[in-house]
Amino acid sequence: MSKFNKKKKGDLPAVNTASLPDIVFMLLFFFMVATVMRDNELKIKNELPAANEVEKLDKKELVMYIYAGKPNFGYQSKFGTEARLQLNDKFSEVSDIPAFIYAERESKREELRPFLTTALKVDKETNMGIVGDIKQELRKVNALKINYTTRIGDVSLNKQ
Amino acid sequence: MARRSSPEVNAGSMADIAFLLLIFFLVTTTIETDSGISRKLPPMEESEEDVVIKQKNIFTVLLNGKDQLLVEDELMVLEDLRESAIEFLDNGGGTGEDACTYCKGKKDPKSSDNPDKAIISLKNERETSYATYISVQNELVAAYTYLRNIRAQELYGESYSEMMKNYKDVNWPGNREKLKENINRLRKEYPQKLSEVQ
Numbered sequence: 001m002s003k004f005n006k007k008k009k010g011d012l013p014a015v016n017t018a019s020l021p022d023i024v025f026m027l028l029f030f031f032m033v034a035t036v037m038r039d040n041e042l043k044i045k046n047e048l049p050a051a052n053e054v055e056k057l058d059k060k061e062l063v064m065y066i067y068a069g070k071p072n073f074g075y076q077s078k079f080g081t082e083a084r085l086q087l088n089d090k091f092s093e094v095s096d097i098p099a100f101i102y103a104e105r106e107s108k109r110e111e112l113r114p115f116l117t118t119a120l121k122v123d124k125e126t127n128m129g130i131v132g133d134i135k136q137e138l139r140k141v142n143a144l145k146i147n148y149t150t151r152i153g154d155v156s157l158n159k160q
Numbered sequence: 161m162a163r164r165s166s167p168e169v170n171a172g173s174m175a176d177i178a179f180l181l182l183i184f185f186l187v188t189t190t191i192e193t194d195s196g197i198s199r200k201l202p203p204m205e206e207s208e209e210d211v212v213i214k215q216k217n218i219f220t221v222l223l224n225g226k227d228q229l230l231v232e233d234e235l236m237v238l239e240d241l242r243e244s245a246i247e248f249l250d251n252g253g254g255t256g257e258d259a260c261t262y263c264k265g266k267k268d269p270k271s272s273d274n275p276d277k278a279i280i281s282l283k284n285e286r287e288t289s290y291a292t293y294i295s296v297q298n299e300l301v302a303a304y305t306y307l308r309n310i311r312a313q314e315l316y317g318e319s320y321s322e323m324m325k326n327y328k329d330v331n332w333p334g335n336r337e338k339l340k341e342n343i344n345r346l347r348k349e350y351p352q353k354l355s356e357v358q
Contacts, residue, residue, distance in 0.1 A: 031185035129286030
């Protein structure tokens with residue numbers, strides 16, 4: 001009689017995994033929404049210096065990025081080993097900055113333009129010469145709000 | 161012909177597909193925001209009139225091509241820069257109209273009159289490395305923040321950094337107008353007057 005069948009007491013019931021896809025999809029949608037795709041590939045070495053008296057740069061859409069540093073290994077034969085400038089996706093000269101700033105301004109809504117900030121992402125081994133030139137160009141086009149982008153950390157990390 | 165029922169699609173691999181996508185987005189996501197030292201460049205047009213500034217109100221910081229630091233014509237290590245900047249800014253050596261009521265410095269008549277008049281002049285050469293330049297900028301900003309923190313502690317019982325954090329926090333329950341006023345007062349008492357020589 002089945003009444004006397006031994007029940008397997010020790011066995012745990014299998015966990016129902018039917019809702020697993022739902023959970024994963026939920027996570028998936030979160031990351032899809034939160035993702036910001038890297039829009040420009042760096043062709044230069046870009047190791048930022050450290051600082052701890054920093055302010056956050058919120059509102060990513062109001063930031064223009066200027067990169068500077070030594071060209072990566074694959075580009076050194078063409079562009080040399082001296083620090084170069086990168087705007088958007090290509091190597092540029094300092095004299096290209098005004099055109100770049102105007103183009104960036106043009107792409108933003110008019111009421112937002114006064115709040116545009118220029119973020120200087122400069123490699124820590126770069127000399128100040130090129131940074132000074134960049135700042136001079138920015139002054140010429142009246143892009144006066146700048147931000148030296150850094151890592152967060154103590155300044156003693158800057159010494160080699 | 162008998163009606164054929166459409167075969168059930170096996171949804172067992174759905175989780176795998178979703179995981180694959182999930183991992184892709186996990187890897188490409190950059191959530192962190194950039195942070196750095198904000199500065200304002202001086203406008204291009206040169207003002208015609210020359211403003212006369214007393215030598216004692218200028219704190220010269222010179223960075224040479226070998227990343228050496230020369231402060232007020234003396235060689236200095238980076239670690240001491242913050243302290244000597246604080247000493248200079250908070251000196252309050254002025255008398256009469258220029259007197260500083262809240263300064264806690266030595267009141268040395270040879271150093272700055274008050275924080276409003278005190279100017280830090282930073283000069284670098286083309287060969288100076290960017291890392292050193294940022295370190296110096298960081299130390300100078302830290303000096304101002306330190307003085308503002310102390311003054312804020314005195315006036316409002318909380319530090320300037322704390323106030324700034326509250327101000328940026330959207331969910332902060334206190335009175336924002338009042339906070340803004342307090343912050344502006346601190347900024348007026350210790351204005352960041354940092355001039356860069358080209």
